[in-house]
Amino acid sequence: MLRVDADQGETTDTVPAGTHPDDADFIEVIVQHAPPATASAPGPDDADQPFGSSGATVSYLPVATRPTATATEPIEDLRRSDVDEWGRSEHMRSIVRRLYDPMYRYWFRVEWEGLEKIPTEGGALLIANHAGAIPSDAPAIMHGIETELGRPVYGLADYFFRTLPVLGTLWSRGGGVPAHPDNAFRILHDQQQLALVFPEGTKATSKTYADRYRLRRFGRGGFVEIAMRAGVPVIPIAVVGAEESMPILFRIPTLAKALNLPYFPVTANSLLLGPLGYVTYFPSKFKLRVLDPVTFDVEPGLDRYSRSRVMDEAERIRASMQDALHDMLRERRSVWFG
Amino acid sequence: MAQALEAKPDVEMILGLGTKEPKVPLERTEFVRSDQKYSILSRIVRATQVDTIVHTFLETNSSAVPSRVLHEINVIGTLNLLAAAGASGSSVHKVIVKSSTHVYGAAEQDPTWFREEDSRTAPVRTRLERSLLEVESLVRDFAEDNPHLAVTVLRFANVLGTDIITPISYNLRRRVLPCIAGFDPLVQFVEEDDVVRALEFVTANRVPGVFNVAGEGKLPWSEVASLAGAHLLPLPPIRPGVFAAPLQRLGTIRFPPEMEGLVRYGRGVDTSKLRSAGFDYRYSSAGAVLSFARANNLRRATGGSNTPEYRYEQDVEQFFRHSPAVVRGIDT
Numbered sequence: 001m002l003r004v005d006a007d008q009g010e011t012t013d014t015v016p017a018g019t020h021p022d023d024a025d026f027i028e029v030i031v032q033h034a035p036p037a038t039a040s041a042p043g044p045d046d047a048d049q050p051f052g053s054s055g056a057t058v059s060y061l062p063v064a065t066r067p068t069a070t071a072t073e074p075i076e077d078l079r080r081s082d083v084d085e086w087g088r089s090e091h092m093r094s095i096v097r098r099l100y101d102p103m104y105r106y107w108f109r110v111e112w113e114g115l116e117k118i119p120t121e122g123g124a125l126l127i128a129n130h131a132g133a134i135p136s137d138a139p140a141i142m143h144g145i146e147t148e149l150g151r152p153v154y155g156l157a158d159y160f161f162r163t164l165p166v167l168g169t170l171w172s173r174g175g176g177v178p179a180h181p182d183n184a185f186r187i188l189h190d191q192q193q194l195a196l197v198f199p200e201g202t203k204a205t206s207k208t209y210a211d212r213y214r215l216r217r218f219g220r221g222g223f224v225e226i227a228m229r230a231g232v233p234v235i236p237i238a239v240v241g242a243e244e245s246m247p248i249l250f251r252i253p254t255l256a257k258a259l260n261l262p263y264f265p266v267t268a269n270s271l272l273l274g275p276l277g278y279v280t281y282f283p284s285k286f287k288l289r290v291l292d293p294v295t296f297d298v299e300p301g302l303d304r305y306s307r308s309r310v311m312d313e314a315e316r317i318r319a320s321m322q323d324a325l326h327d328m329l330r331e332r333r334s335v336w337f338g
Numbered sequence: 339m340a341q342a343l344e345a346k347p348d349v350e351m352i353l354g355l356g357t358k359e360p361k362v363p364l365e366r367t368e369f370v371r372s373d374q375k376y377s378i379l380s381r382i383v384r385a386t387q388v389d390t391i392v393h394t395f396l397e398t399n400s401s402a403v404p405s406r407v408l409h410e411i412n413v414i415g416t417l418n419l420l421a422a423a424g425a426s427g428s429s430v431h432k433v434i435v436k437s438s439t440h441v442y443g444a445a446e447q448d449p450t451w452f453r454e455e456d457s458r459t460a461p462v463r464t465r466l467e468r469s470l471l472e473v474e475s476l477v478r479d480f481a482e483d484n485p486h487l488a489v490t491v492l493r494f495a496n497v498l499g500t501d502i503i504t505p506i507s508y509n510l511r512r513r514v515l516p517c518i519a520g521f522d523p524l525v526q527f528v529e530e531d532d533v534v535r536a537l538e539f540v541t542a543n544r545v546p547g548v549f550n551v552a553g554e555g556k557l558p559w560s561e562v563a564s565l566a567g568a569h570l571l572p573l574p575p576i577r578p579g580v581f582a583a584p585l586q587r588l589g590t591i592r593f594p595p596e597m598e599g600l601v602r603y604g605r606g607v608d609t610s611k612l613r614s615a616g617f618d619y620r621y622s623s624a625g626a627v628l629s630f631a632r633a634n635n636l637r638r639a640t641g642g643s644n645t646p647e648y649r650y651e652q653d654v655e656q657f658f659r660h661s662p663a664v665v666r667g668i669d670t
Contacts (some may be wrong), residue, residue: 080561081557083557085450085555085556159447162603165521166519169521177450180447182451182453182456183449
C-alpha cells in the first residue's frame with residue numbers, strides 16, 4: 001500500500017512493479033461524484049464507504065499507474081524515419097532528386113520563367129496544365145521548385161495512386177498526397193506549404209495528341225474554393241513540352257475497364273519501344289512559365305463560397321493559362337529544342 | 339480505469355460491473371458480476387442512484403470472440419446500458435462510451451485526417467465495423483432523445499499497452515507484423531495510459547459529443563515494425579486475408595478482416611477537438627509503440643513473471659471493506 005497525492009496522481013518509488021490498471025475485465029465503471037455540500041453527510045452509500053473520512057487531499061491508491069520508465073520522462077527522438085504525416089520523406093525525396101536531376105537537366109532541359117513569383121514562405125496553391133499518358137510535368141515542377149526554392153511541394157493527385165502496390169508507396173514518399181479538400185486545406189492553411197494540383201485531372205492526361213494544349217474543364221472549380229478557404233494565392237504555371245513527351249494516339253477503354261485503370265493509353269512511345277515505351281519519355285524541351293499569383297478578396301475559413309464567383313475565377317484562371325500556352329507555343333520553334 | 343478514479347477524492351463511489359472478476363486490486367470499487375448483456379444494470383442504476391456510466395467494454399477485437407458474441411456484447415449490451423441510463427427516474431446524467439476509429443474504415447478515398455463529423459468513404463464490410471457503427475447510432479439516438487444527458491463517445495485509434503490485447507499487439511508480441519506487399523501506410527496509436535486518462539478526463543469534465551483519441555503524429559507501418567523489433571510478414575496484395583487465414587489458424591499472426599484496410603491504406607484521425615477541450619496526451623503514436631516495445635522486452639526477459647498475480651476473492655474483499663474489525667485509515 002502506498003500513499004499518493006491525489007491532486008497530482010504521482011506515485012512514490014515504492015510502486016510494486018508490474019501492477020497496473022486493467023480495463024479488460026471491466027464493462028462499466030459507475031461513478032458517483034460527491035456533491036460538496038453533502039460530502040460529509042451520511043448518504044445512502046456512505047455507510048458502505050470505508051474512506052468517507054479519509055480527507056480530501058490524500059487518498060489511497062493500492063497500485064500505481066504504469067511503472068514503465070517512459071511514463072514520466074518524455075522519449076526524445078523516437079522516430080526511426082523522417083516520413084511525415086502525409087507520407088513524404090525528405091530522405092526519399094533527396095534520393096529521387098538525385099536520380100531525377102539528370103533527367104530534368106539533360107533530357108527535358110527544363111527552363112523556368114518567373115520562378116520568383118512563387119513565394120519562399122507561406123502557403124500557395126500551384127496549378128498547372130497536365131499532359132502525357134503518364135504525366136511528366138508533375139515531377140518536373142516539384143523537382144524544379146524543391147531544388148530552386150528549397151521548400152517541399154506536395155503533389156495532390158487522384159487517390160488511384162494509393163491503390164497501387166510499391167508505386168503507391170513511392171508516390172507517397174515522394175510527396176504525393178491524395179487529393180481531398182481537407183488534405184489541401186491542411187497543407188495550405190495549417191502548415192503553410194506549397195501544394196500542386198492539376199485542376200483538369202485525368203481528363204487532361206487521357207486526352208489524345210490531337211487535343212494537345214487545349215485545356216480541359218477545370219473540374220468544378222474546387223481548387224479556387226480551397227484557396228479561398230485557406231486564404232492563399234493561386235499560382236498558375238503553364239507547361240509546354242510535356243504534351244510531346246508521351247503523346248497518346250488512342251485509348252482502349254475495354255482494356256482500361258478490365259485492368260481497373262482510369263484509362264489505357266496507346267502512346268507513340270509504346271509503338272516505338274513496346275512496353276518499354278511506358279517508362280520512356282521523348283526528350284521534348286520543357287518550358288515552364290509561372291503566371292502572376294491570383295488572390296481572392298474573400299474572407300477565408302468559410303464553409304461555402306458563392307458558386308458563381310468560384311466558377312468565374314476558375315474560368316478566368318483557365319483563360320489566362322490558355323493564353324499563356326498559346327503565347328509560349330507561338331514563340332516555340334522546335335518541339336525538341338524549344 | 340477504476341484504479342485511476344479511486345485516486346480522486348471527489349469520487350464518492352465506484353461500482354465495477356464485469357463478466358470476470360477484476361485482475362487488479364481495487365480499494366474502493368464495489369464489484370458486481372454480470373452477464374455479457376448487463377441485463378442487471380437497470381436494477382443497479384435504480385438501487386445506487388449513480389450519476390455517470392462509463393461504458394468501456396465494447397469489443398473491438400473481432401478475432402477474440404465469435405461474431406454472434408460480438409453482436410451480443412456490443413449492440414445488445416449497449417442497448418441494455420442505454421435503456422438503464424434513460425429509464426424514467428434514472429439519476430444518470432452522464433454516459434461515456436468507448437468506441438474505436440474502426441468506424442471510419444480505411445479506404446483509398448479517405449481524407450488523410452478524419453474529423454469527428456466526417457463519415458466513412460467505403461461501404462461497411464466487416465462485422466466489427468458494422469457492430470460499432472450500430473452501437474454509435476444507438477448512442478446518437480439516445481443522445482438526441484435525452485438532451486439533458488451529457489453523452490460522450492470516444493473513438494480510440496489502435497490501442498497499445500501491456501494489459502490490452504489487440505490483433506496488432508498480439509502480432510507485435512510475437513515479433514511478426516503482417517503487412518501487404520508494396521504498401522506501407524501511415525497509422526496512429528494511442529497508449530493504454532492515455533486511454534485511461536482520456537476516459538478519466540471526460541468523466542471529470544462535462545464534454546458531450548464525439549471525440550477522436552489518438553497519439554500525435556502518424557508513422558509508417560514499416561517503422562512500427564522496426565520500433566517494436568518485429569519482422570514484417572508481407573502478404574500478397576490480392577486477397578491477403580485468404581493467405582493470412584492458415585497462419586491465423588496456427589496462431590502465428592492475427593489478421594482480422596478490419597485490419598486489411600488499415601495495413602493497405604492506413605488511417606488518420608484529427609484529434610484537435612479533444613485537445614481543444616483541454617486534454618493533453620502523454621504519448622505520441624511513436625511513443626506508444628516504443629513504450630509497448632520496451633514493456634514487451636521486459637516481459638520477454640523475465641518470462642512474463644513480472645506481474646504478480648492478483649486474485650479477486652469476494653469474501654476477503656468484503657471483509658476488508660465492511661467488517662467493523664478492520665481499522666480504517668491504516669495501510670494494510
